Amino acid sequence: MLNILRMQLYWMRRSLKTWLIIILCVVFSAVMTYMTYALTDMLKDEENRKQFDAAISETEDVGLSIGVQMDPTQIEEFNDETAYKYESLVSNVFNSGIIELMTVIFAVTVAVAEFKNGYVKNLVCAMKKRRYLPVTKAIAVSLFVIVMVIASALSVIATAMIISAVKDGGFAESGSVSALLKVIGMQSILHIAVSLFCMTVMTVTKSTVISVIFGVCSATNVIGSALSVVDSLIERFFSKEVVLESYIVSTQIMNCSADMDKDFVVKAVIIAVCFAAVAIAGSVLAVGKRDIK
């Protein structure tokens, strides 16, 4: 299995799409950090803040969440003397769902690459067990998702440092290293889980379109909105109050803040592990049972 894993890592390392998605993660993180700065600067004006509050409430009504995520109270507290902590900025970028979208696209494109081009026919005799393929693929995808999360976080910090230097300080400053590592670690786990899940959707459906739509719906919280409809139906017909949305990985990605508490960490890790386990089991079953065309 180690040999197959080496092969997967070799391919992903050599693949242009891997590096393209990592570069996109870095660029989007930098752009979103700059947008946070621009928005913060703009909202120092009272009139602009009112318009912003109105726009935020409209977006929430639609249920879409991709873009710069800012807590209005955070803006209110913000003045010339205060500055963002790096971990808050990093957290904001991940909460936006843009990195989730990138990792999902990566997972979908690499999920069944060797099945689509037929390279698997060269490997099937070389593998003792066919299940090694999805398992090693999941490990390799996880490693590259960690690279993407770290690269995105570093991009946010670097951009914040540059903006602060150019604007003569005031925008961002270093906070708690442990809080920063906690955000990166937690987001890595959650992004791995959602990537593996989308990888399995791709493996099972063999449809790039369905998998990408699923990934986009997940990253833009459309799935969360759909689940809230289910919640209301359950409440109406069974008189039970449930919040299914809070049990999906994307919701955890959106809610994972720099000051997350222990309860959040435990719940998010359990949800991520469950999603990842179901995803790997699904992939193993699909690859193991199917004939190779």
Add this chain to the structure above:
Amino acid sequence: MENTVLSTNCLTKKYGSHNAVDSVTLNVKKGDIYGFIGKNGAGKTTFMKMVCGMVKPTSGEISLFGRTGAESEALRSRIGALIEAPGLFANMTAADNLNMKMLALGIHKKGYAEEILSLVGLSDAGKKKTADFSMGMKQRLGIGLALVGEPDLLMLDEPINGLDPQGIAEVRETVLTLNRERGMTVMISSHILEELSKIATCYGIIDKGRLIKKLTKDELAAQCKEHIEIKLDLPEKACAVLDGMGVGSYKVTDKNTICVYEQLDRSGEINIALIQAGVKLNSIFVASDDIEKYFLDVTGGAENA
């Protein structure tokens, strides 16, 4: 059993009610070059896929290197296969594609990829991406990938598809070299039967999923032997003349044709005797059946091909 590299017993694959492979029982001995012949959709590829573990058999047994069941599955790494079109990563070079398979097999020998590329005539491929390869180059790389790990059994499904005459000759030479110098057993399917007949040591003919004929190279040569082919109008009268001349081995193949399989040097005498007997001859010549004609005869004629 030690001498048998591949053996199948009533191997069957059903897709719904259709039998893609129907109770195929065959043996491939060590050192054989087994020519697997069949029309499109006859079941050749499905059979090879089952042996390689790509497709699960509906029933029947596969024995590899004398082992069956889970033991044989573990021995699949001793098979190198090129099934249908070669599976390649288009945005990678030939060497990268080979390196990936080497990694999968745990081969870390320096210069090994170059050695394989040289063996299949792709030494000059350089940094060219396989997306820019010609069909022939892709096919050669496919064979190269099958050779990684020096398998004991090489399964090649239509390996000369898309190759030019020079490429076909090179593949033929490569297969022969691997067979003679490295003792590699080869199972090869091809539509170009004349080409297959130049290298195969034994044959299996598959039609509609069933293995309808097994024969050695010598047996095939005997089937395709030279004969006098006579086109005439009265075969019954001609038979009497041939009997009178002491010609025993002949066959009336249709209402206007007789094939004589002995005394080929007496075609002139036969000609004169038939004319004297009042038989009108359209033509008389020495001919030989090619493997293609034999194949068409066995599988039900040219109208089905």
